[in-house]
Amino acid sequence: MTAYLPSLRGLAALRALARHGGQRAAAEALGITRSALSHRIADLETELGTALIAPRGRASALTEEGAALLAATGDALDRIEAAAAPLRRRRQEVRLSTVDTLASNWLLPRLPAFRRAHPEIAITILTTRRAVDLATEDIDCAIRHGRGGWPGLAADPLFRETLVPVAMPGAARGPAAGWPVIRARARFGDWERWWRATGQGGAPAEAGILVENRAQALEAARAGAGVALTDARYVEAALASGQLVALGPVVALEEAYHFLRAPNPRNPRHVEALRVWLLGQAGAAPAP
Structure with a gap:
């Protein structure tokens, strides 16, 4: 024998009416119109063959059958909603x-x-x-x-990715070979790439700060710890505001x-x- 389940939308409308005490408030809680709320409850009554609500003055109240139906469902609707909410989101x-x-x-x-x-x-x-x-x-x-x-x-x-050396104003002076460089372990070879592309003399300083990634290198540069290499797009606002200064040309990478x-x-x-x-x-x- 096939099991029969009543309309979940009708049950939700009936529960909202019971909780909020009026069709307007119940409809607003569900995000539907009063007409849609009435239709859902009416369809549920037709399915079950019994009246679930009855007029009480200008409002509506649950009949004994309606109250019994909600009592029997318990927190089932709440659990269904809780399970469906992440899928809906x-x-x-x-x-x-x-x-x-x-x-x-x-x-x-x-x-x-x-x-x-x-x-x-x-x-x-x-x-x-x-x-x-x-x-x-x-x-x-x-x-x-x-x-x-x-x-x-x-x-x-x-x-395209680019490389540009940046630092706080006054954090690095003189030729590039004397800069206190900040290297990112994840992009350790960037300094050599920029050095070759710009034809700098000598070599970037070995001493300096080694951090894990370029985000940390940029934070260190903002704190005045030295010169970091980063993508020019990452520092547009900081360069425009004067928080950072570019110390050399921008190099475009492949x-x-x-x-x-x-x-x-x-x-x-x-x-x-x-x-x-x-x-x-x-x-x-x-x-x-």
Whole structure:
């Protein structure tokens, strides 16, 4: 024999009416109109073949059958809602993976503008140096650094990577060979790359500060600890305000930052909205 379950939407409407004591308040709690609330309860009454509410003056009250039905369901509706809520939120969410330096210095300062343009989309930023697997992990898209060529993924170049030496005003003087350099372990060879590209004499100082990543190197430079190499886009505001000064030319590298997405993301419309917005922020033309 096939089991019969009454309409969950009708039960939720009935419960809201019982909790809030009036159709207007119940409808507002559910985010629907009073007419929709009445229809859901009426459909449930038709399903069950009994009256669940009765008029009481200008309001409505549960009948004995309606009260008994809600008592029998107990907290089942609450548990169903609690289980469904994360799935519902996930439909509105885009999960983006990137590295900490780009997130802190380029992406996050711009996100309020995206939220104003797309208030219906929730953005979750996950920072890691690991190349996440968009095909198997619960991540919709990523911003990765490299020269392209990610099999199975759609990629849009955002901007070329650059290197520029920056420091607090007065933190470094004289020839580059005498600068107190800050090296990032994750990008240890950057100083040599910039040195060769700009034709500096001598070699960068061996003594200095060694930190884990470029985000920490930039923080150390802001604190006056020496000269850090970073992407010019990360320090546009700090250079404009005078918080930092550029001590040499900007060198463009072959690598670039790309926006990657799986062929079939969970939220394709939301991912596409983020893609087009990011390309606009990066000054790149959206590709089809």
